[in-house]
Amino acid sequence: MTMKDKTLKIILFILIVFLIIDMVLIIKLGGFKYITKKVSEMKYTISNKDKHYNDFEDNKALNNKTEDKLIDNEEKLKEENKSSNIKEINTASNNYIDDVSKVLPETLYQWKFYREDHKKIAYLTFDDGPSREATSKILDILAANNIKATFFVLGTSIERNEKADELLKRMYNEGHTIANHGYSHNYSLLYPNGIIDVQAVIEDMNKNTSILKGILGNDFYSRIIRLPGGYYSWKGREELYIKLKELGLYQMDWNALNGDADGKSHGKEQFMNNLINTVGDKDIIFVLMHDTDDKKDTVNGLQEYINFLKSKGFEFRTLK
Ligand SMILES: [Zn+2]
Known part of the structure; x- marks a missing residue:
C-alpha cells in the first residue's frame, strides 16, 4: 500500500464518521421531522395540483355536457323537422x-x-x-x-x-x-x-x-x-x-x-x-x-x- 492510498483511506474514514455524526444530530434535533414535513408538503402540493387539474377537467366536462345537451336539443329539433327538408x-x-x-x-x-x-x-x-x-x-x-x-x-x-x-x-x-x-x-x-x-x-x-x-x-x-x-x-x-x-x-x-x-x-x-x-x-x-x-x-x-x-x-x- 502506497502513502497515497493510506491517505485516501483515512479521508474516507473521516468522512464516514462525520456523516454518521450528522445523521445522529439531525435525528436528535428534529431535523428528520423537518425532512418528513417537507416531503409531505411536497406530496400535498402535488396532490393539490392534481385537484386543480381535476377541477379544470370537471369544468371542462361540465362545459362539454352543456354543449352535448345543446347538441342533443338541436338533434331533437332536427328530428322534429325531418319531415320538411x-x-x-x-x-x-x-x-x-x-x-x-x-x-x-x-x-x-x-x-x-x-x-x-x-x-x-x-x-x-x-x-x-x-x-x-x-x-x-x-x-x-x-x-x-x-x-x-x-x-x-x-x-x-x-x-x-x-x-x-x-x-x-x-x-x-x-x-x-x-x-x-x-x-x-x-x-x-x-x-x-x-x-x-x-x-x-x-x-x-x-x-x-x-x-x-x-x-x-x-x-x-x-x-x-x-x-x-x-x-x-x-x-x-x-x-x-x-x-x-x-x-x-x-x-x-x-x-x-x-x-x-x-x-x-x-x-x-x-x-x-x-x-x-x-x-x-x-x-x-x-x-x-x-x-x-x-x-x-x-x-x-x-x-x-x-x-x-x-x-x-x-x-x-x-x-x-
Ligand atoms: Zn346590433
Whole structure:
C-alpha cells in the first residue's frame, strides 16, 4: 500500500464518521421531522395540483355536457323537422315570405346552407335602426328593386328618433319584416361576464315589443329576435335556447355580411369584398348589415351589393 492510498483511506474514514455524526444530530434535533414535513408538503402540493387539474377537467366536462345537451336539443329539433327538408321550405309560403320556424332550424341552426336544387335565396337583414338618414334611403333602394328585407329594430334607436313612427310604419306597410333586436343593446346588462342573463334578455326584448305595439298597434308581434352581438358570441346559450323554444321565439344570426359593424368604414369596395367572401358559394344566405347613420357605405353601396347578389342568381325573401 502506497502513502497515497493510506491517505485516501483515512479521508474516507473521516468522512464516514462525520456523516454518521450528522445523521445522529439531525435525528436528535428534529431535523428528520423537518425532512418528513417537507416531503409531505411536497406530496400535498402535488396532490393539490392534481385537484386543480381535476377541477379544470370537471369544468371542462361540465362545459362539454352543456354543449352535448345543446347538441342533443338541436338533434331533437332536427328530428322534429325531418319531415320538411330544405327542398320544401319555400313551397308553402306566399311570394316572398318564408316561415321562420322552418327556415332557421333547417339552415342556420344546423349551419346548412346548400339546397338540393341549388336555388339561391337571400335574406337581407338590417340591424340597430331606425335611423334618421339611412332608413328611408335603404327603403327607397329596396322598393326600387322590389326586395323585402328584415329589420332588427332597436328600442333605444326608436326612442331617440322623432321620425321613428313614420319610418316603422313605412317598413311595415311596404312588406318588410320588423323583427326584435331588443331595447338596450347593452352587453353588460344582457350578458354579464359574457354569460347570457336569460331573464334580462327576455325583458329587453319585451320592452322593445311594447314600444313597437305602441306604434304599430296591439296586434304587432314578431317571433324573430337577434341578440346584440349575435347568439354564438355568448356563454349560457342552453338556458336561452330552452326559454326561446318555450316562448316560440327564433333567434336569427347571419352567415354573410358586408362587415359594416367594424367601427370605421373601409369603403364600399371593401364592403363588397367582404360580401363576396362571406357569400362564397352558399345557396341560402342571411346577410348582416346595419341601418345606422354612421354606416354610410352600407347605403352608398347597397344597390351594388344587390346587383352582385342578383348576378349570382339570388332571389330576395323575408321571414315571418
Ligand atoms: Zn346590433
